[in-house]
Amino acid sequence: MENTYLNEKDFKLLLNELNAYRETLTLAQWDMRTKIPRKAVAQRTEVVGFLADKQHQLETSEKMKFFIDVLKDKTEDPIIQKIVEECEENYERNRKIPNNEYKDYVMLQSKSEAIWQEAREKDDFSLFQPYLEELVDYNKRFADYWGYEDNVYDALLHTYEPGMTxxxxxxxxxxxxxxxxxxxxxxxxxxxxxxxxxxxxxFPKENQKSFTIEILRQMGYDFESGRLDDTIHPFAISLNLNDVRITTRYDEEDFRMAVFGTIHExxxxxxxxxxxxxxxxxxxxxxxxxxxxxxxxxxxxxxxxxxKDFWANHFELFKSxxxxxxxxxxxxxxxxxxxxxxxxxxxxxxxxxxxxxxxxxxxxxxxxxxxxxxxxxxxxxxxxxxxxxxxxxxxxxxxxxxxxxxxxxxxxxxxxxxxxxxxxxxxxxxxxxxxxxxxxxxxxxxxxxxxxxxxxxxxxxxxxxxxxxxxxxxxxxxxxxxxxxxxxxxxxxxxxxxx
Amino acid sequence: MENTYLNEKDFKLLLNELNAYRETLTLAQWDMRTKIPRKAVAQRTEVVGFLADKQHQLETSEKMKFFIDVLKDKTEDPIIQKIVEECEENYERNRKIPNNEYKDYVMLQSKSEAIWQEAREKDDFSLFQPYLEELVDYNKRFADYWGYEDNVYDALLHTYEPGMTxxxxxxxxxxxxxxxxxxxxxxxxxxxxxxxxxxxxxFPKENQKSFTIEILRQMGYDFESGRLDDTIHPFAISLNLNDVRITTRYDEEDFRMAVFGTIHExxxxxxxxxxxxxxxxxxxxxxxxxxxxxxxxxxxxxxxxxxKDFWANHFELFKSxxxxxxxxxxxxxxxxxxxxxxxxxxxxxxxxxxxxxxxxxxxxxxxxxxxxxxxxxxxxxxxxxxxxxxxxxxxxxxxxxxxxxxxxxxxxxxxxxxxxxxxxxxxxxxxxxxxxxxxxxxxxxxxxxxxxxxxxxxxxxxxxxxxxxxxxxxxxxxxxxxxxxxxxxxxxxxxxxxx
Structure with missing residues (x-):
């Protein structure tokens, strides 16, 4: 009993460490998509690769394995039990991918996102093609590492929708x-x-922004635990439960992009x-x-x-x-x-x-x-x-x-x-x-x-x-x-x- | 010779790792001063403390000591020689501060900056006082750890201006x-x-901003290797040589704040x-x-x-x-x-x-x-x-x-x-x-x-x-x-x- 308690305390220290890498990595990615200067992208992909590698090493460490073994089905804390199960699934999936391969992959992801932006701007698929080919190859290999019953694609589906086939x-x-x-x-x-x-x-951007901010507030979005920025491709990203950021894109000739996009995020x-x-x-x-x-x-x-009900109430506000x-x-x-x-x-x-x-x-x-x-x-x-x-x-x-x-x-x-x-x-x-x-x-x-x-x-x-x-x-x-x-x-x- | 070459290669890997922590830490701090939502500050101080601790551990590691010993005065690369000397000075200064004490101090710094902002907004020194007392105590202790000849304050001066007394x-x-x-x-x-x-x-903020951006460009500031943001207290911060960010503060009733502040940063x-x-x-x-x-x-x-010369040329631009x-x-x-x-x-x-x-x-x-x-x-x-x-x-x-x-x-x-x-x-x-x-x-x-x-x-x-x-x-x-x-x-x- 005493032992389990001490192990749980030490396990939480490991989780804090994992969490620090996760928050940092997420911040580095948010910055890369919203704020980073062009010439800093190459160096940032190195940094992102380094952090992801550290996180991956921890998730697949002997230390992690130790806590999974000593806590799983032995802790009396139902939340810790769930955390251990989640860590075990991660451990099993991750340790199947060699450390170096995973690190290279994360750097490829960052690099590819930047190249994709350029290819998109220049309307030139050929710039992006070699990166996409590499990404597909990695994913096929990962699916094989992870295993599947019916279809190799199931292994990838599982990442996003556990249980779906x-x-x-x-x-x-x-x-x-x-x-x-x-x-x-x-x-x-x-x-x-x-x-x-x-x-x-x-429809001026600033007015669109003011309206969507008001709607976000009404929905219950807490601006003291988040923020709204501009980007090409809108997304929501969670650094932690008190820092959930969203981005949106404004088309001054069509307000629907920002209004419905912001409600979505x-x-x-x-x-x-x-x-x-x-x-x-x-x-x-x-x-x-x-x-x-x-x-x-x-x-x-x-x-x-x-x-129809939403606009029954909000049409006048919108018009303002x-x-x-x-x-x-x-x-x-x-x-x-x-x-x-x-x-x-x-x-x-x-x-x-x-x-x-x-x-x-x-x-x-x-x-x-x-x-x-x-x-x-x-x-x-x-x-x-x-x-x-x-x-x-x-x-x-x-x-x-x-x-x-x-x-x-x-x-x-x-x-x-x-x-x-x-x-x-x-x-x-x-x-x-x-x-x-x-x-x-x-x-x-x-x-x-x-x-x-x-x-x-x-x-x-x-x-x-x-x-x-x-x-x-x-x-x-x-x-x-x-x-x-x-x-x-x-x-x-x-x-x-x-x- | 061969050995030195291999050691230099490994030393560079260590420097890359150090550098990743430094860039990440700098980004986390930039974000904390410019973008972070209020409720996320507490958690971020933990993360910053964790990263600084990692960096500090590396700077004072046995591994670092090893490279200092095998490379100092033995490498034929004058840049590596200088890097080793810098690392040695850091090593000597840092290892005098116990790991835990340093980690607590970095967290205190982050926390204090947030509290200072609040104290400043509320015009209430008493909020800030206990934090400042702790900061002073830490710095006195650090100065004693580091040592000095004439005056305890010299040890702190040295951090910012080596050789100054x-x-x-x-x-x-x-x-x-x-x-x-x-x-x-x-x-x-x-x-x-x-x-x-x-x-x-x-003087509308947007106009002040456009003028200062034009001056920054003329000075040779590279916006593809940096960016300009708003903040309470203006600063310049370098994530790396290709990502040097500056911030400024706009007073719409007095353009001098932003114009000269931006040129300064x-x-x-x-x-x-x-x-x-x-x-x-x-x-x-x-x-x-x-x-x-x-x-x-x-x-x-x-x-x-x-x-006078500057305005001989720029007064017309300014007026526009x-x-x-x-x-x-x-x-x-x-x-x-x-x-x-x-x-x-x-x-x-x-x-x-x-x-x-x-x-x-x-x-x-x-x-x-x-x-x-x-x-x-x-x-x-x-x-x-x-x-x-x-x-x-x-x-x-x-x-x-x-x-x-x-x-x-x-x-x-x-x-x-x-x-x-x-x-x-x-x-x-x-x-x-x-x-x-x-x-x-x-x-x-x-x-x-x-x-x-x-x-x-x-x-x-x-x-x-x-x-x-x-x-x-x-x-x-x-x-x-x-x-x-x-x-x-x-x-x-x-x-x-x-x-």
């Missing part, structure tokens, strides 16, 4: 795609379409800010999976931010920041316009109906890449073909095609499915949330407290102590079910397009 | 003070004083950006002392930025950014106004004549604190008394008195004299620079290239490979001499005040 996705995704396609078809044939051109026009940030402080500075102090994380950002962005051309618009026309369905080139600008079709393209391509069925050099062509097949449009440049997302540049294969899963989770949560309270009425009142509290009580507070499938099961009493998303979209867009 | 300062400073006093007296009696009220009035930054790339990522890749560093910032701020009330001012009136001599409360807002009197106060107080002749709790009273004695004015609040500077909050005792030394060095450099080129004419042409190159050739490039007294000797062929500063100020202010 290619088999499940290949069952769910086509159903979702069929339903979406039918709905998009009906919408295309509608004779009463919204007019989104009424939204266009110059704010949804991610709320998840991290509301994790139980009991888990602070442990490996459990983060969201349980990318899919569940995305359910939170998408819930706020779409189920709240693009809802908006330029002249938005002052005379009818509220219902505005609501229909911001929900216009239109096949488009850029994923993060896509409407909520076609969005998942963008995900299908990425999922199919990366699954095929990892399975060795296609080559990196063919990606631009294959990307464009699928765009034509699923969305009926062809990207005129790679910048608006295969180069648009940062994920692959960061080596994040297996991540994209999370977005579509996030949609399904969000709809499923929304359905069960609506059983407990009148969600529409609360949103219409601009009262987000009870909704936020429900998310914290059911999802946020647990951090990584509950696995994604466990959360879905506990909250909704059934497994993942695509029907809620299909029902939600059908109802919403039948109304908007008068189908 | 209390004895020298007690000889030079009174002479400077007497001369300054006489000159200030004559100025007070002048019947032809400049009118600085013509400068006051609203720009001068510091030029020093770091122009250190030879051969020294990159070694402990020699930084300025050789605080005094020499300050000579660079003060040279640019005063000898360039506040000179300036608001209406500055458009009709006569250039000579403007020049005289920005050089108004007026005893004031805030050091960083002081004119170049009274500035050194602010330094005398700080020097005398911190020397007495470290020698145990006065107590922390008496500081506000003693500060105010000296302000009355030397400058004839009394701070109405501690915020405008003893709480105004960050230095003591960071534990930087022995730092303040560098500012007065910097003035004297700058005047001495300026005198010898003027022998080689027509400095006034170049400034009047807005041509800073040759001046910058002279600074790089004679000072910047060497980083820490030459000691401060060595640089002074090499460049000016004589030791430190206060006469150049006194001559410069007398000539300049005799003209401005028609004495």
């Amino acid at each position: 290619t088999k499940t996705l290949d069952n769910v995704f086509p159903k979702l795609r069929d339903s979406l396609s039918k709905l998009v078809d009906r919408i295309q044939r509608s004779t009463d379409k919204p007019d989104a051109t009424i939204l266009k026009g110059h 704010g949804g991610h940030a709320l998840y991290e800010q509301n994790i139980s402080k009991k888990l602070a500075n442990t490996p459990l102090a983060t969201g349980t999976s990318m899919g569940i994380h995305e359910s939170q950002s998408l819930f706020w962005e779409n189920f709240v931010g693009r809802s 920041y908006a330029p002249k051309h938005l002052q005379t618009i009818d509220r219902n026309d505005f609501y229909r316009a911001i929900n216009e369905v239109k096949p488009s080139l850029i994923r993060i600008e896509a409407d909520e109906l076609t969005y998942s079709l963008h995900i299908m393209i990425r999922y199919e391509l990366e699954k095929a890449l990892i399975n060795g069925e296609i080559k990196v050099k063919d990606l631009p062509r294959l990307w464009n073909e699928k765009m034509v097949d699923y969305l009926g449009i062809e990207p005129p440049t790679d910048r608006e095609g295969v180069l648009q997302d940062i994920h692959w540049a960061g080596g994040d294969f297996g991540y994209f499915p999370s977005y579509a899963l996030g949609y399904m989770y969000a709809a499923q949560f929304n359905h069960f949330l609506s059983r407990e309270m009148n969600v529409g009425e609360l949103i219409a009142e601009g009262n987000f407290t009870k909704i936020g509290q429900w998310m914290t009580d059911n999802i946020h507070q647990y951090g990584k102590t509950k696995k994604p499938l466990e959360i879905i099961k506990n909250v909704t009493n059934e497994p993942l079910n695509q029907k809620y998303l299909i029902d939600y979209l059908t109802t919403k867009y039948t109304d908007i397009y008068n189908l | 209390t004895k020298t300062l007690d000889n030079v400073f009174p002479k400077l003070r007497d001369s300054l006093s006489k000159l200030v007296d004559r100025i007070q009696r002048s019947t032809d004083k400049p009118d600085a009220t013509i400068l006051k009035g609203h 720009g001068g510091h930054a030029l020093y770091e950006q122009n250190i030879s790339k051969k020294l990159a990522n070694t402990p020699l890749a930084t300025g050789t002392s605080m005094g020499i560093h300050e000579s660079q910032s003060l040279f640019w701020e005063n000898f360039v930025g506040r000179s 950014y300036a608001p209406k009330h500055l458009q009709t001012i006569d250039r000579n009136d403007f020049y005289r106004a920005i050089n108004e001599v007026k005893p004031s409360l805030i050091r960083i807002e002081a004119d170049e004549l009274t500035y050194s009197l602010h330094i005398m106060i700080r020097y005398e107080l911190e020397k007495a604190l470290i020698n145990g002749e006065i107590k922390v709790k008496d500081l506000p009273r003693l500060w105010n008394e000296k302000m009355v004695d030397y400058l004839g004015i009394e701070p109405p609040t501690d915020r405008e008195g003893v709480l105004q500077d960050i230095h003591w909050a960071g534990g930087d005792f022995g730092y303040f004299p560098s500012y007065a030394l910097g003035y004297m060095y700058a005047a001495q450099f300026n005198h010898f620079l003027s022998r080689e080129m027509n400095v006034g004419e170049l400034i009047a042409e807005g041509n800073f290239t040759k001046i910058g190159q002279w600074m790089t050739d004679n000072i910047h490039q060497y980083g820490k490979t030459k000691k401060p007294l060595e640089i002074i000797k090499n460049v000016t062929n004589e030791p430190l001499n206060q006469k150049y500063l006194i001559d410069y100020l007398t000539t300049k202010y005799t003209d401005i005040y028609n004495l």
